Amino acid sequence: MALKSRGKEKELESRMVRKLTVGDHLVNAFIMFIFGLFMIACIFPFYYIFINTISDNSLVITGRINLLPRGIHFSNYTKVLTLKELPHATFISVMRTLLGTLFTLICASFPAYCFSRQEYWHRTIFYRFVIITMYFSAGVIPIFLTYRMLHIYDNFLVYILPCCVTPFNLILVKTYIESLPASLEESAEIDGAGYIVRFTSIVIPLCKPILATIAVFSAVGQWNNWMDTVLYTKDKRLQSLQYVLYRYLKEANTLAEIARENPEAMAETDPSTLLSPLTVKYTVCIVTIVPVLLVYPFFQRYFVKGMMIGAVKG
Amino acid sequence: MAVRTKRKKTPRDQAGFRLFLLSLPFLVGIFVFSYLPLTGWVYSFFNYKPGKALLDCEFVGWKWFIAPFSNPVLRGQFARVMSNTLGINLLYMATMIFPMFFAMFLMEIPFTGYRKLVQTLTTIPNFISWVLAYAAFFALFSTEGLLNNLLVGANLLKTPVNFLMNADHMWLKMLAYHLWKGLGWGAIIYISAITSIDQEIYEAVAIDGAGRFQKMWYITMPHLMPTFFVMLILQIGNIINNGIDQYLVFSNAMTQDAIEVLDLYVYRYGLQQGNISYATAVGMWKSLVSVILVLIGNNLSKKIRGSSIF
Structure with missing residues (x-):
């Protein structure tokens, strides 16, 4: 059986x-x-x-x-999306997903290519310098203090710049590059192409499968991340959809605030379409989950592969 | 690099240095975001007050490191937080075998379509944030949620009860939320391991008269055990590591004491109450113990992988 x-x-x-x-x-x-x-x-x-x-x-x-x-x-959706803070929160969510993913890809792929070259200056030392960051973390408070010192605390960049530390993705891409036949790059090297040209015109096209896997995982991670909003921002204008939903769910008075700030959305005489705090919560929840569900079937084929590469790498 | 001796710079060396320069911005980024925060550890040796310069603050030495053990109030808190952290994590570890059973029984289903459907739908919770997961449980268990609608509708309850405000069996509830979110995803690695088992083994034991459960017990499970042990050992490094999200979303006035884990404790003390120095010291204890556990886990895993897989 x-x-x-x-x-x-x-x-x-x-x-x-x-x-x-x-x-x-x-x-x-x-x-x-x-x-x-x-x-x-x-x-x-x-x-x-x-x-x-x-x-x-x-x-x-x-x-x-x-x-x-x-x-x-469907009037809940049309109304909720016009509430004062939601279009902006959606914008923040989309921007951090796009820019964060792009930055993650760049920081995982180009250094991985550099480290895949044997001639790299003191390769072992610098490679260890990068990889060892997987095993320690300074902790939430020292990181918070550092961000404040660097003036990226309470700044949109706090969502993007820390993505440059992706040792795990870097290992994935490096292993992948090393599994490619060296002859492809050598022919370009003989033609006199520099590192950057070789990277963009030969390595990147060949690495598409692994880069797609990383892109999909980091995009979902960025869309879902709200802890950095909690820890490293204060400004209301930096709040993403996830965080707005968190506030709506956890803080009873925020919904009274919405009603005060958006009197027109709450002023409705027909009880069947009148927004209540509960319908606002539920509607924002659906708005937040839909993008993940939309990309889900598309990226389902990546995750077994992504996980297996990780397992083989060890 | 290994053959590098004191000779003149060759074009190869120059190319290597050029590569280094090209990747330098990235190395600087790594330094700034991973190594520079380590300097924040000096705050734990001072009596830091937000808004003041660090050097104007009083130097207190190891005071904050000893505080969780010597100060009676902090000791009580710390003991509670540590028991939550270890209790919840040990429960997680004890149930790490569940994804394996999930995969084994899932693969027993003879209809591919149904199997795919189960796999697709049970993996979804892994890809949503804890806020959305909380929203799901909020919709079921809050005062205005489904459970109350049904109970009040059936006259079993007079007034709605907010089940999320109830702190009974909080560790088990956190375990249930954790399994709800991670079970389907955790099974994937075992499913792909099962599909890679040689079919001829099953055919051979079928001829010997092995039934379904005997095949599972004597063939499938022994093939999955190495994977399971590696996962279990890697988890050792995470035993005082919970992350904040799951606990932050489910904590409220009633449940707070029962689910406050180490990470959440550090966050509350440091960022909410502004006791930066104490929170940093607790965080450092955590980092130190974590690194030791990770090293132990890595060594164990090397031994196990070396001896039991091949």
Whole structure:
């Protein structure tokens, strides 16, 4: 039975000697049922939040939307996205994702290329200097003090610049470059191309698979990161969507503040579309999770690969 | 580089130096963001007050390092925080075998489509932030959440209860949230290990009359154990490392004492209450112990990998 599930299904099926017994079917059904429950536990909360954002708001506030949406409308989304701080928070989230990912890629790939060259000046020493940063951290408070000293505390750059420390990604790219045939680069070297030209025109195109993996992981990481907002910023204008959602969920008075700052959004006579604190929370939650879900099917094919490279590297 | 002797600079050496210069901005970045913060450790030797220059502050030596053990108030706090940290992390370690079982039983499902679906949907929680994970549990368990809707609707509860404010069994709840988020993702490495097991072994034992569970027990599990042990040993380095996110989102007035872990404690003392020097000293204790544990883990893993995989 176990055989069937492990790839090459068709071929093995024809070779199966023993017939399935009732007991086998029961065990299969039971396993599938348990996994079904866990699957529902993983996904149902978001389905529940989603149906509550598109249902009649007067039913939502009295807690009557539990399994199916009723009185479907989308005005929550149009209204929430015009609340004063949300367009800006979305902008911050998008910008830090784009710039942070780009910077991570540059800082993982170019130094990796440099270190892959044997002639690098005191290669072992400098490579160790970089790699050893994986094993220690100064801790939250000293990092905070350093950022303040460098004037990137409470500055948008605090989301981007620390991405230059990516020893793990650097190892991945370096290993990948070293696995490429050296002859490709040598031919360009003989033609007299310098390091930068060789890097951009030969190495980068060949490294696309590994760079794509890193890009996808770092983009999701950037989009999801809100701890740096908590630790290293004060300015409201630096708050990303994640952090705004955190505030809405944790601080009861922020929603009263929204109502005060956006009287027009809350002034609604029709109870079915009237924004309540709860619908604002739920709607922002869906807005925050959708980008991750959109890229998810696309990057699902990367993560086994990403994880395996990591495991092989050790 | 190994054959480098005191000779004249060759073009190769010059090229190597050029490479160094090209990557210099990156090396400076590494220095600034990884090494420079280490200088912040000097704050732990002073009685630093925010807003003052460090040199105007009183030098107190090892006072803050001893404080968590000598000062009775701090000692109480520190003991509580350490028991939370170790308790929660030991629970995590004890359940590290779960992803392995998850993978083994998942691969027993004979329908590829269903298997793929389970894998896809159970991995999603790993890719959302703890804020979104909290939002999910908020939607289920808060005063206005689903559970209260159902209980009040069925007249089992008169007034809604905020289950997130309840501090009972907090360690187990944190474990449950942790598993909810990480189980599917953790299983991936075992799933790919299972697919790489030679099919002929299963065919051979099938001829010998092995049933489904015997195959799992005698073939699949022994193949997965090395991976499991490596993961377990690498986790040793993280035993006092929790990160802040998960604990920050679930902490509130009621639950705070039961889930305050070391990282959160440092954050509260240092950044919220402004006791920079004490928080730095506690953080340094943590860094020191972490580095030692990482080294122990690495050594153990080398031994285990060297002896048991091949």
